[in-house]
Amino acid sequence: MSFLHRNLTQIWDQLRSKKNQSQDFLEEIRIEKLRGIRDLRVPFSFPVSVIAGPNGSGKSTVLFACACAYRPPNKAWGIVPSKLFPNLQTQGSTSPSDKSAGTVFEYYYLSHGIKTRMRWAKGKTWNKSFLGKREGVQPERHTYIRTLSNLTNPSEVRSILQMGKSTFTQEELTADLIAFAHRILPVRYRGLTLLKRRDNKDLLFAVRDNDEESYSEFHMSAGERAILRISKDISQLSDGLVLIDEVEAGLHPMTQQQMMLELQRLALRNNLQIIVTTHSSVVIESVPHDARIFLDRTDNNVIIQTPYRDIIQKALYGRSLNKLSILCEDDVAEGVIMGVLDVLNPRIGIAPDDITVGRDTGKDQFGQHIEALAKFQTLDSFVFILDGDARNLENSLRSVGTRHGHAISLLFLPSDQSPEVWLWSILTAKCDNYASLLGTTAEDLQKNVQLIDQIYSGASDKPTNINKNKLGTLAEGLNRTVPQIARIIAAGESQSHKGEMKVFVDELSDAIIAWRNRY
Structure with a gap:
């Protein structure tokens, strides 16, 4: 971990503690009927938030709507929506004009430690209301807004x-x-x-x-x-809301990261809430996952995507650098894949650094990832590998790629069950093969496997969870991690040249060679 990244993670913990003590915080904004947004809720859970997304996804719209949340201390009016969202009116009934009737901004705040709400609604003019409170007052807070890209x-x-x-x-x-x-x-x-x-x-x-x-x-x-x-x-x-559009404009990547560190230090020191928009992966990575807000446009709305894992994020924001990216479900699946690559890479002449494996994404999120990658024309650099028990998703996932004109590279780990079940079955049958590689004797490994089977014989959980716990117990006794055990077993099985593993190895080899031929 670099010195700069250590500073960032340290400041993240301090900001979380500070957030718990905040008396003033914009917690959520809701936008209706504006610039192709039908109904969008954007929550803010961290003192420094980064809004990202493709061009036209509504990043600046959300930021400018936030600017209308407060009025300056001791002043009757702050920034009104008509200033940031003006309409062009032309003469003549057939001339084009901007129309935004029905637009609504709703704000959910913590103000002086009390939860409150306010609404701007557009009829003939913009009007404020307080969602049922007759004597409501717009919260006061210094607000600063700047667009760095405007030279x-x-x-x-x-x-x-x-x-x-x-x-x-x-x-x-x-x-x-x-x-x-x-x-x-x-x-x-x-x-x-x-x-x-x-x-x-x-x-x-x-x-x-x-x-x-x-x-x-x-x-x-x-x-x-x-x-x-x-x-x-x-x-x-101090005690203000800072809004910066395209915060990376004109800045070198290292300067972007340093600037985000200093903005977060300033937020901590001066009790600021900061919201920025960006297209930069460096800026995105400068805040924790819960501070990253990814917008995406659908046919009739703008939505918030699940925060992309690092491998997706780097592909979307320009950090993949002609590498093949493999996306799997969790660290056990990653261990299996890395074991296969340990055998496969030398065989087909691929350097380990040419392939990046990403994980920690649920199988139900793969469709969203395929949609996002298709928009950025990066599907050809991805191989999607799901657990063996997710084969029922194959047709639906392939149809997502087809809808965008791509035949996605989609594989499944060996067997029709989870990798945990598969790994435990291999261990049970082949203690002699893997004992020395795991740092023990065949006799001791067999005894441990049998003892663990007895311990969990009465368990009533799902087979995946039972076998996950079995592997965890074994790994602890061997002073290893479950992904390490998965990698050792997968590497061994990859050399057997038979059964379900041979099918998986051949399919992965074909996918890697096809990618290499494209690039």
């Missing part, structure tokens, strides 16, 4: 360039702001100055270490400008 447009440039001809104030920015930027950017600043006009337009000037000349943000890289702007705006913000 300064020409009219804004011309306007700001006039600052030299008008009256402005000069403000030296604080050490906290500079420190925030230093922890993210590879450059070091001796000073940062902000020029401000009466109309609230401003311009940053920077002086780097070992450089006497200052330079404005017009001469900064997109990434440098984005970091300094965020630093200026939120490094001293």
Whole structure:
């Protein structure tokens, strides 16, 4: 584990503890009838949330709707939906116009430790209500929203360039702001100055270490400008909601990861809730699984997908790098597959690093994964391997691929039962074959297997669970893990060249060779 990743996992634990003590938190937003969203609920369970998904899946829509949740402290109005979701109205009944009647935003908050709700509804105008409370009040909270991908447009440039001809104030920015930027950017600043006009337009000037000349943000890289702007705006913000669209814009992957670490540190230190959108796998991986929100568009709605496992996520967000990805159900299945690959890879000339095995996804989720991968045209780089007891899903899963114009590579582990049942049957029959490989004698292994069978003889659970417990008991006695035992047995059976294992080895070999021929 890298030093940066250790820092991330440590901050995740601290943020979870902080969340349990929060008095103000946007817990969920519901959107109806807007931009192809029929009815979408988005929950937020972690102080720093990342919203991901394909183009057009509604990421920015959700983010901008969140911006209308609060009003600033001691002010009557905050950001209203009409500002972020304006409609174009044209003259004439036949001219095209935007129509969004019936749009609804519902918010579910924790406000001052009390659960409350609010609704924005669009009729002729936008109106607030409080879901049954006559004297409800919109919760107060500082809200910051920024779109990093929006570079300064020409009219804004011309306007700001006039600052030299008008009256402005000069403000030296604080050490906290500079420190925030230093922890993210590879450059070091001796000073940062902000020029401000009466109309609230401003311009940053920077002086780097070992450089006497200052330079404005017009001469900064997109990434440098984005970091300094965020630093200026939120490094001293407390108890607020921070919304950043396309947080990775203009940033190197390492800078993206460092920025996400600093944003989470800032959330912890300043009691912030931060929600960002992204297309970057680096940003996604910078928050825990419960902070990742994956949106996807269906024919008539936008939905939240089950958080993709790492192998799916990397394929969708550009980290697969021409590797073959194998997706299976759990760590026992992974152990079986790795054992087969230990034998198969040298035989067909495949380097171990060419293949990635991913797991921890239920068999019922495979259809969703196939749908998602089809949209990104990455199905040809995947082999799907289900447990032997999931053969009843074959036709439905293949039909998902066919619907998207793909004949998916779908295999099943040996036997028509779970890998746990299969492994235990092999151990029971072949103690002599595997005793030395497991670090014991054939006599001791046979005694242990028989004793464990006796212990579980009266168990009334499913065969899969019973055999899983049997393997766990044996593994503990051998000072090994169940996946390690699975790998040893699968490697041994792969060399037998007969039975169900031979069929599986041949099918997997054909799938790997077909992938290699494509690439």
